Structures are given as C-alpha cells and as structure tokens.
Amino acid sequence: MPALISRSDILPVLLTLAIAAAGGGLATLIGLPAGWLMGGALAVTVAAMMGAPVRMPDGLRNVAFVLIGMSMGASVAPDSLSLLTSWPISLAALAIELVIIVAATGWMLTKVFKLDAGTAYLSSFPGHLSFVMGIAATGVGNSRQIVIIQVIRILMLTIAVPVGAVFLPIDHFAPPVTEDFLGPIQLVLLAVGCVVAGLVFIWLKVPAGMVLGAMAAATAAKLGGLYAEAMPVPLVVGTFILTGALIGSRFVGITRAEFMAAAKGGLIATAMTVSIVTVMAMGVAQLVDMPFGQIWLGLSPGALEGMGALGIALGYDTAFIAAHHVIRLLMLSFAIPAAVVLIRWAEKRAAVETPPPPP
Template sequence: MITTPNAFWSGVLTDLRAGAPALAIATAGAVVFHFLGFPAPALIGAVTAASAAAIAGRLKTFPKRWRDVVFVLLGSAMGSAVTPETMAGVGHWPGSMLALAVAVTAMTASSYLVLRKGFGWDRTTAFYASPPGALSATLVMASTTDADISKVAVVQIIRVVILTMAAPIAIVSTGDHGPVAAVSHATAAGMAAILAAGIAGALIFQRLRFPGGLMVGAFLASAVLHASGVIVGRLPDWLTLPAFVALGAVIGTRFSGLKPSVILSLLKASLVSFFVTAAIGISFALAVGWALAIPAAQVFVAFAPGALEAMMLTAFMLGLDPAYVGAHHVARFVALSFAVPVAARLIGATAAKPAEPPPTDEDV
C-alpha cells in the first residue's frame, strides 16, 4: 500500500495531537522531580506523572510512530557508553548469563507460589503474571488462554513501573555508580553519523523481528562506532533529554485502560510479588558482583525484572555498562519467549480461552 505525502503528514499531525497530552504531563513531572532533586528526573518524574494521569483516565496509549522514534534516539545515545575499555569485561558474561538463568527461574517460581498459594489465584493467571521482564510476549501468550488478563497486566506493569522509578534512586543512594562514559558531545558530523547508523541498525533489527529491535539495533550500531574509536562523544542533551521524558510517557501510559478500582484491588498481590522477586534479584546481584568483580548495581539492573528499554536507559544514566545490561535483558526475553510455553504445558497452565458467546439483544 502506497502512502501519499498528504496522508503521511496528516498521520504525523494526528499523532502529534494524540501524543501531546502525554508529553506535556510527562514533561511537567520531569521538571518537578528535577527541582525536588531526584536522580534521573527526566525518566522517574515522567513515569510518575504519566502513570498517575493514565490511571485517572486522562491519557491514552502513546502514538506508535513517535514511540519508535524515541526508541531509535535512545538506542543511538546509549551506544556512546560502549568504549574499548568497557568491552574488556565481556569475558565475565558467560558466568553471569548462567546465574541469570537460575535467577529468572527462581523469580518466576517464587512469584507463582505467592500468587497461587498466598492469594488464591488460579494456576494459569498466577503463572502468566510471574515471568520477569517479558511483558509484551507474556501478555500475548496469556491472551490465548483462560488467564485473567487484567490481573496479569496489573502485576506485570506495576513491576515495570516500580523498577523504573525505584532503581535509579536505590543505586544513587548506595553510591555504586559512576560517570556516564563519553561525556563530551560529538561533533555535528559525528552526531549525523551516530543517528544514521542508529536508524540503519534499528531498521535491520526490526526487520529481523528481534526483541526490542528498534532500540537494540540502534544501540548496537552506535556501540560499534564508539567501541572502535571511529566516533568519540555522545548526542547532545537537547536531543536526548526529551527522548528520556518521552520514554517515561510511553511506560506510564501502559496503565491506560485499566480501571483504578481494578488496580487497587490487585495492589497488595502485585507488591508482594514484586518484593519477593526483587529480593531474589538483589541476592543474585550481590553474589554475582562479588564472584565476578562486577559492580553489584550493574548486575542488579541486568537481573532486574523490568522492561529492556527502561533498564538499559537506567544503566546509561547512572554510568553503568548498558552493553552488559542490554545483553542480559535480551537473553532473558528470548529465553522466556521459548521457555514460558513449555513451562505452561508442564504445569497445566494452557487452558484455551473460552469461545465468546453469541451476541444477545443487549449486546447490540
């Protein structure tokens, strides 16, 4: 299907109008959190404000076109943190990946037991609410079963939002972080090269249907330029800070469509599940950090059951290695995409979604 120029620009304007409220609210939150002295205010403030507005029914989903642009920009920006020095730690990753597999299994099992035994949820719903860090894939798979999608969505989304807001605060309070790599800004030619490479990488990985393809592809392309020394410096703040705010709006608007009463009724189960899995993640992070001489904060962000985009951005903003964090989150996403259907069959959480009843006069 060929899109005419008029239709294209009409779509752009429509998306701008649709996304403007979310961006305005997210920006206001970022400004307030900046003056309050919060770490990473562009992300934490934006997520907080957008989440509150979405729960109140004031925001809808963020336009896909602009969400994709944000992912490409952020991926390109984060690539600047990958330097020849950071790549020296790649040799530690196999052991860390093995530990991640054990940690994810423990997190999923513990959350399942909490929701199943502690709150009496049915087997299928408790199972699909438990896998950490594969929100989109889990929701798609759960939608084909008789799982209560509202419960699954609330537990998974609350987990992502809490981690996005809490992780930077917790890490900064411990002092276990460093300055962001490549603090100087790239030249105009360098900036153009970073963006061109990022767009090309994003399009390739999206075409390959890679998980988080737009951000991961842009990140890898930019990382290659920086790790090889071809480009030195990062994208300017006037370009990256609005992208951080927009990502906060994207995450916050995931609450759109969920009724406040439903969220409140499931809040206790969601929080207990979160704290149990977070405790396991912290325990593994401390052990892996000590055994492999990797900063514990960096391992925690890599093991944290949050969204790939938000956790990579958290690592970047706090001077941690986004390559290490991104590799672990991508590995978890891919592994869970294959493991969840198998595990569901083993525990009998595969009951098909019942067929919709025929419409009645009241439904018309």
C-alpha cells in the same frame, strides 16, 4: 510517507509530552533515579488513569524506539568487553545472579500471579528499563503491569540502599562530567544506520525489531570504534520523556484491580531480587578482599546512576561499581532479546500444540 502526528492528535500529543516533561523534571529535581523516565511515566500514568486525553501515535512511537536503541548502544563503553578479565569472581557472581533473579522472579510471577510469560520475564530483568519498556511497547507482555513492577523495584532500591548505608563511613567526591558528545552529522549518520538496521530486523521478523535493530547498530558502531562520544544530554532527556509518555499512555483504561495485582507482584519480586543480591554479595565477600557495601553496589539490580552516586558518597572503588553495571547492562543487552525470542517461540509452540475448541 505518513505524518508522524495527525492534525487531530497534535493537542493530545502536546499535552502528553508536557505532562511527561513536568513529571520527569519534578522527579529529577527531587532526586529519583532515572527521574526523567520514571517521573514522566508516572505522571502520564496518573493522567491516563484519571481520564486525561493522553496519546502517543505510532509515528512518534517509532521515533522513540529508534532513540531508545541509539541511547542504549551509545551507553556501552568501548572497553566493556576487555573488562571481562577483571574481577572474575564478582563478574561470575553477577552472571549467576542475573540468571537466578530472572528465573526465580519470572517463575513466581507466572505461577503465583498468573502473569503471561512476556510480562513476567520482562518485569524480572534487573535494569535496562527503557530497553525493556521499548520492547514491551511493541506488544511483548503487558507494558502496564511491567512498568508498575519495574517502578516499584527502582523505588525500593532507592530507599533500601541509603538505609543500609547509614552505618557505613561516608566520603564525598565530585562526580565525573562527560564533555565529549556526538555532533549533528554523527547523530544523523548513526540514526540512519539505526533505522536501516531496525527495518532489517523488522523484515527478519525479529520481535521488537526497531528497538533491537537500532540498539544492535549503535552498539556495533561503538564497540567497533566508529565513535566514542556520548549522546547529547538534551537528546537523552528527550528520549526519556518520549519513552515515559509512551509507557504512561498504555495506562488508558487500566482498572484498579489490575494495578493492585501488578503492585503486589512487584513488591514480592523486588524483595526476592534484593535477597538474591545480598546473598551473592555475602558469598563474594568471603572470597575477595573488598568492603561488603562495595560488592553489593556492584551487584545491585539496577539504578546505575543511583548506585554510582552512592559509591562515590561512600568512598568505594567507583571503577569496580561502574564496570559491573556496564557489564550487567551488556549482559542484559543480549539476554533480553534472547528471552523475548524464546518467549515468542514458546507461545507459537503452545498455540500449535493446543487442540482447537470443540464445535
């Protein structure tokens, strides 16, 4: 069995992980949503663009893929499916909103900014960032452009929502604390199941098989009642650091023109997304007796921990907000793989239909 890291890669890998940990720690300290992931990705990105010898070998990359899948599956609430019967109008709006966001922003990025379908549509999914980037890291789309667009989306949301909340009454409550975590034996068994499922998905030639297989195994076990505990916090943080390092390492050799093209697309895509969410929230507010801000936070396109914290601060029904974000992530868990399969199918069909160049 090959080593996860070759001897010549040890120092560059340690440097890369140290940069990711430092960037993630700083981002978390200043309160950036998904700080360990986004801060690590940004720090390694900057280091890579400055010419630092950042590196993430394939062996460590596969470890990150399994951990990403495990984390996503473990984050699904056991009663997620039963929540579908609650708040039917807003949940229907959420489903419609996700389709409109992905279709509209994906179309814009392909037609206006000429991005390939994989890059455009993975950039358009509002949330599940580590899952999206795990798939992108396997070769679907341009992960460099995807991370720029997704980072801009999260940063704009972080700025826009508190500004809108300035005019609303604010109450403060203590956030809930998770106390039950998976034990060592449970983690080992879950990891083995995720690896086996990942290998099966790879054998079946499913795109991003290791990530999707691990996620499918962890989700099935969670919804099947085999475990209810959360992933240990240090392991989740480590997963985000690994993922951030993996994302940032893709920026080696990126050009300024490439960065600027993705940044412009990200700003427009985020503005479109926020506008769509706002219109949908206004429509739902006409049909249900809820504060507009609560509906908007429930339908917001990502940053679950940030939106949840704002909901607590504003005195809204956090069960409503949390349930909608859980359902959004559950919807994306099925929508993202389906979109990847469709993109791959369309690419293969286009390759078959494209006539060969003249000799």
